[in-house]
Amino acid sequence: MSNITVENSSAIEETTAKPRIAVVIPCYRETRQILAVLGKFDAMVDHIIVIDDACPDKTGEFVRENFSDPRLHIVIHENNQGVGGATLTGYDKAIELGADIIVKVDGDGQMDPAMIKTLIRPILRGEADYAKGNRFYRLNGLSKMPVFRLIGNLALSFASKMSSGYWKIFDPTNGFTAIHSKVAQELALKKISRDYFFESDMLFQLNIARAVVADVPIQAIYGEETSSLKISRVLLPFFAKHFANFCRRIAYNYFLRDFSIASVELVVGVIFITFGVIFGGVEWYKSSTSGITATAGTVIIAALPLLVGSQILISFLNFDVHNQPDRPLHPNL
Structure with missing residues (x-):
């Protein structure tokens, strides 16, 4: 996490009105775990937005029929847009609902909703514009991560440092994130990658906007669900995209902007x-x-x-x- 000192941060947190928090859950074939995930959001969450990304198992309809909550909003894509596209649809819906902070949680049960309060704390205190989870901070949780996935994440993390300019940020593919809605509206969202490169591309866009990003230690959770992100398949394409973003960042930050x-x-x-x-x-x-x-x-x-x-x-x-x-x-x- 960036070493940032904010004077009277506790006073700011106490005197500011309660922020409206929206949780965005992009879904693709998540009927096995989604109800358990939805049942864990406490009263601090004002809106729960489920994005059915043209799921073959109709996750959106499944949720509508089996989960009742006045905070629930369901958006169904006619065509699959990828995890990034689904998340951005959720961002748009959250902004429409007047949310102050938008949290992204996957529907596979590998992110603990109880950690939302910890995740958004840097934003609430005015220390950051965007916060993301870091599964590598606590070493005791890494023993459950497959070795190849661990090595792949290490390589992608270093590539992300170069492409995004956030040299103190790690675990870029972690999808447990939070962003202030005002900052989300400042980003060139239409230019952000719609596929699994979404989180890494988001960091690049945040750096271009000069937003502050905080790394928040979280505990890695691995259940029965198998991740759709195959490191072996994305490693080379991701490196190519990271190199392109690195060139763009250097050109913009060191020759166009300054x-x-x-x-x-x-x-x-x-x-x-x-x-x-x-x-x-x-x-x-x-x-x-x-x-x-x-x-x-x-x-x-x-x-x-x-x-x-x-x-x-x-x-x-x-x-x-x-x-x-x-x-x-x-x-x-």
């Missing part, structure tokens, strides 16, 4: 390394084909730009790591 010494470091570092690689490669090829050993001067001309360029890029990276947003948006919206 141009600082870090921008100069990036340009100079890339030029030096590119020159060193090309010059060194050409000279190595000449030496290997002719059998004539390269001179010390030639080696230095190739190596020096690589060393200097690497140091300059490390300096840029250090700047980027410390360039995370630290002033929440929603108090001023």
